[in-house]
Amino acid sequence: MSGSKIEFKNPVLKWVEYRLPIFSFIDSSVGSGYPTPRNLSYWWNFGSLAGIVLAIMVVTGIVLAMHYTPHVDYAFLSVERIMRDVNYGWLIRYLHVNGGSMFFIVVYIHMFRGMFFGSYKEPRELLWIIGVFIILAMMATAFMGYVLPWGQMSFWGATVITNLFSAVPFVGEGIVQWLWGGFSVDNPTLNRFFSLHYLLPFVIFALVFVHLWALHEHKSNNPLGIDIKGPQDTIPFHPYYTVKDLYGLGWFMMFYLFFVFFAPDFFGEPDNYIEANPLVTPLHIVPEWYFLPFYAVLRAFTDEFWFFSWFMSWVMDAKLAGVVAMFASVLIIALLPWLDGNKVRSMRFRPLSWMFFLIFIADCILLGYIGAMTAEEPYVTIGQWATLYYFAHFLVIVPLVSRLEKTGQPPESIAAAVTKKTEEV
Amino acid sequence: MTDTASTASGKPEEGESRRDFLLLATSTVGAVGATLAVWPFVDQMNPAADTMALSSTEVDLSPIEEGQSITAVWRGKPVFLRRRTAAEIEQATKDDSASMPDPQTDAARVQKPEWLIMVGICTHLGCIPLGQKASDPKGEFGGWFCPCHGSHYDTSGRIRKGPAPKNLLVPPYTFVGDETIRIG
Numbered sequence: 001m002s003g004s005k006i007e008f009k010n011p012v013l014k015w016v017e018y019r020l021p022i023f024s025f026i027d028s029s030v031g032s033g034y035p036t037p038r039n040l041s042y043w044w045n046f047g048s049l050a051g052i053v054l055a056i057m058v059v060t061g062i063v064l065a066m067h068y069t070p071h072v073d074y075a076f077l078s079v080e081r082i083m084r085d086v087n088y089g090w091l092i093r094y095l096h097v098n099g100g101s102m103f104f105i106v107v108y109i110h111m112f113r114g115m116f117f118g119s120y121k122e123p124r125e126l127l128w129i130i131g132v133f134i135i136l137a138m139m140a141t142a143f144m145g146y147v148l149p150w151g152q153m154s155f156w157g158a159t160v161i162t163n164l165f166s167a168v169p170f171v172g173e174g175i176v177q178w179l180w181g182g183f184s185v186d187n188p189t190l191n192r193f194f195s196l197h198y199l200l201p202f203v204i205f206a207l208v209f210v211h212l213w214a215l216h217e218h219k220s221n222n223p224l225g226i227d228i229k230g231p232q233d234t235i236p237f238h239p240y241y242t243v244k245d246l247y248g249l250g251w252f253m254m255f256y257l258f259f260v261f262f263a264p265d266f267f268g269e270p271d272n273y274i275e276a277n278p279l280v281t282p283l284h285i286v287p288e289w290y291f292l293p294f295y296a297v298l299r300a301f302t303d304e305f306w307f308f309s310w311f312m313s314w315v316m317d318a319k320l321a322g323v324v325a326m327f328a329s330v331l332i333i334a335l336l337p338w339l340d341g342n343k344v345r346s347m348r349f350r351p352l353s354w355m356f357f358l359i360f361i362a363d364c365i366l367l368g369y370i371g372a373m374t375a376e377e378p379y380v381t382i383g384q385w386a387t388l389y390y391f392a393h394f395l396v397i398v399p400l401v402s403r404l405e406k407t408g409q410p411p412e413s414i415a416a417a418v419t420k421k422t423e424e425v
Numbered sequence: 426m427t428d429t430a431s432t433a434s435g436k437p438e439e440g441e442s443r444r445d446f447l448l449l450a451t452s453t454v455g456a457v458g459a460t461l462a463v464w465p466f467v468d469q470m471n472p473a474a475d476t477m478a479l480s481s482t483e484v485d486l487s488p489i490e491e492g493q494s495i496t497a498v499w500r501g502k503p504v505f506l507r508r509r510t511a512a513e514i515e516q517a518t519k520d521d522s523a524s525m526p527d528p529q530t531d532a533a534r535v536q537k538p539e540w541l542i543m544v545g546i547c548t549h550l551g552c553i554p555l556g557q558k559a560s561d562p563k564g565e566f567g568g569w570f571c572p573c574h575g576s577h578y579d580t581s582g583r584i585r586k587g588p589a590p591k592n593l594l595v596p597p598y599t600f601v602g603d604e605t606i607r608i609g
Contacts, residue, residue: 156552156573159550159551159552160550160551160552160573161550162551163549163550163551164550166551167590177471177472178467178470178471179470180472181470181471181472181473181476182472182476182501183472183476183479183500183501183502184500184501184502186501188472188473188476192470278501278502278503279496279498279503279553280553281552281553281555281572281573283572284572285552285572285573299574299588301588302575302587302588303526303586303587303588304586317526317590318588318590319549319550319588319589319590320590322588374572374575375573375574375575375587376575380575
């Protein structure tokens, strides 16, 4: 990585640095030796926030694991014990539970930021794809974590999601039994989910490392979406962005801790305070809020859905179509660098794309709303149209608009834009 | 050592191909071995011997009145046992020719028309359909209704509307007496 090597006067630092150049590595990664575009806005805070939330999740999770019992007879009670008897157990658990929601809020904003400013475009395609892997790993981790308290939503959420794999032709049933370790979600399932829930955050950590590695190769994108042309376009990461990230962290912690202390069950489902009962399905199963849009895509595919019966029913049944569409709705994000054919990165100079971007966000929110509703009219039909629009955005609107729209002219350089703004003031 | 010597003594091609062969052979054996070693780690997740050894379940049907249902547990799954009314049986056979996602006659789903015995798990994503209690919603076809994603089953447990692809599964069972069955 770039940046000039720093010299140390302190003999201990010097001694260590000579043998393990860790201080210059830190300096060139997040220190004064890492040049960063000088025009980053607050939308660029969410990457570091995501990293901080990951760290909070790992620390609170390790502590919770010291008190939790992964057995169908004790899991629910051990969580209640954490809440009532373990010193500060309530705090640590609520930090972890709400931390999951915060992680998704921060990462979703981070992703929309990337979409708006074209951060996925050449040469950051791999950086973007690694990011999609991270969100997939986060989803798997969050899903398995939600099973651990062994409440009604835990159990039935696990049943519904593992049953998705039964849609795979021929081997589906075998896969589901392999996932369960039995004939239904039961103790073997709980045990392995606990094991994997502990493992996956470290996989995410490794992916984040690779994500940052790719990021530091070509540096951060910026609100203008133009390349860094020289030192006049950059400022050192430290102290400028360390301080900006810290300031954002302050606001974020207030938001996060508001929920922890004043509305700890705001994102949760009351049904999960009822212990799992394999013989009674709750009347209305809903996943956690961050899965709702994808859940709506899954449910959109029924035999009565015209798009399914016209175009898909001859190759697969409605259940498989729903599962395929749900996974596709995440994976399609990874193709964005190629679906978008415009050389201009930032939508500041692409008003038409900007408009469709806002409609796309509205569609995602609509899908989220539909995902929380029961499978009745008018929600089913609305969900089907919202699903079609979701895919049309990626497969029709973005490829066409990006290639046909008339774009504005981005400024010559970051430095030029910034100094011009100062002169105007 | 002899290999090196022979290579040096003017037969480079022979020596090279021999090394290539050895490299290829060892790599292949190594790769196959590594692949085989993965299997125990995959298979350990499949149902264990004690899970597989789950016994069959016997159920006494005599307390069930006509038009009543009970739920038994077999292999950790709920099994619906319904003593159908004459009207339900008639409706089920009448609908044999209706169009449905997973066509099946009512006769193929029961041993005695009076007794409908099925695994009570929605074939869509594994929820338990409602319809066992008199007060439950029974869907548009008077059988069972899955609240999770809106699948409607008829009085023969066949899928008629909604996302589920298959009829409710009929488990293997035998009548051990007039009013007693063994599931499994």
